[in-house]
Amino acid sequence: MKYTFSILVAVLFVATNLTFAQDNLVKSLDSNQSINSKEKFKFTEIINLENTSIKSQGSSGTCWSYSTNSFLESEMIKQGRKPVELSPIFTARYVYVEKGKNYVRMHGAVGLGDGGALHDVINMYRKYGTVPQSVYTGLNYGTTKNKFAEMASITTGILEAVVKNPNETLTPNWINAYSGAIDAYLGKVPQSFTYEGKTYTPQSFAKERVGINPDDYVEISSFTDYPYYKKFTLLVPDNWSFDQVYNVKMDDITTIIDNALKKGFTVAWATDVSEKSFSWKNGVAYVPETKYDDMTDQQKNELFDGPKPEMTITPEMRQQDFDNYTTTDDHGMHIVGLAKDQNGKEYYIVKNSWGLTNDYKGYLYVTKNFVKFKTTAFLLNKNGIPSGIRKEIGE
Structure with missing residues (x-):
């Protein structure tokens, strides 16, 4: 989900995102936006599951943490608990250390x-717990939104110096220097805190107030070069922890997501958003019938002027686009519902972490074809998986 300081750098690093600086990424996505899009698409909600308020990740590549913490908040709602808006930067801080x-x-x-992955949030929750956003904002130096470029430069410099091993044997102090630099920017994590009149540690807050079981969550993807219904190591740069995910057939992706939504479970989603047919401003993503490079100028200008026919996607196409870097691990979001357009085509309702600045005030409508084609991974409660597929993967 590498820091970007300009649109050019954003393009150069597209293959290893979930780390884009938000401001530059948004600017690079909407060259084909339409001023009439919202008038031309007529969406009717089929399922719209409860979720918490739209956030902005600011100039930081923490979409993976915002999206999956939002997912955990909806899991609390599903369990009948009063949701707590969790701190995505608490999670990110521990990921940076690890x-x-x-x-x-x-x-x-x-x-x-x-950058990080959806499973990082579950892993950090299991190891370190969690805290409310109000307890740990990560805004420790006068800013009102995340702005991590300076911190990233300094912490990268520290680690590069450590790896050079100038003493010929590493001291145990390097981790204190590195963690201290992170804390100087994000603030120290509280050992205990008071929330709604009760004192917690991050671990006790996770157990008593949030109440989810990290063992209930699985991560899934789909590739033709691994055995189906088995685990494999997801080979994307932001899988720094080398976690394994389940491999399912391509059509299973939407079958699983549909089943989860119908049962009241939302889904954390990692995907490629570098496509010309993904528009943040217009809040629509689909797979055009004609490849962008083969389109006429008129077709390009009308990309988001209402529903269009889509290309038929195959597992082989999906694998090829991943192998040739056309599909890249760009961004994490949160699937919260299902809708249909005026022609009856179904779209997932997707919650983003780029603020309220698009046509749908922070949400997007994404076709099932796009999700089949461009998903790099998704994470959900295993109770949302259809029983047959769940039996196949052994969960």
Whole structure:
């Protein structure tokens, strides 16, 4: 989900995102936006599951944390609990520390940056717990939104210096220097805090107030070069922890998501958003019948002027686009519902973390074809998986 300081750098690093700086990414996505799109699409909600308020990740590549913490908030609602708006930067702070340890152990031969994966939120929740957003904002130096470029430059410099091993033997102090630099920007994590009149630690808050079981969650993807219904290591740069995910057939992606939504479960979603047919401003994503490079100028100008026919997607196309870097691990979002357009085509309702600045005030409508084609991974409560597929994967 590598820091970007310009649109050019955003393009160069597209293959390893879920780390884009939001401001530059948004600017790079909407060259084909339409001023009439909202008038031309008529959406009718089929399922719209309860979720918490739209957030903005600011100039940070923490979409993976915003989206999956939003997912956990909806899980609380599903369980009948009063939702707590959780701190995505609490999660990110611990990921940065763990990623730094991994970077040093791997002698620098692994990715850095803001990036992370959906499973990172579950892993950090299991190990460190969680806290409310009101307790830990990560805004420790006068800003009103995340702005991580300076911190990233400094912490990267520290780790690169450590890996050079100037003392010929690493001291135990490097981790204190690295963690201290992170805390200087994000603030120290509270050992205990009071929320609604009760004192908690991050671990006790996770157990008593949030109440989810991290063992209830599985991550899934689909590729033709691994056995189906088995686990494999997802080979994307932001899988710095080398976690494994289940491999299912391509059509299973939407079958699983549909079943989850019908049972009241939302879904955390990692995907490619570098496509010309993904418009943040217009809040629509689909797979055009004609490839963008083969379109006429008129077709390009009308990309989002109402529903269009879509290309038929195959598992082989999906695999090919991943292998040739056309599909890249760009962004994490939160699927919260299902809708149909005026022609009856179904779209997922997707919650984003880029604020309220698009046509649908922070939400998007994404076709099932797009999700089949461009999903890199998704995470959900295993109770939302159809029984047959759940039996196949052994969960």
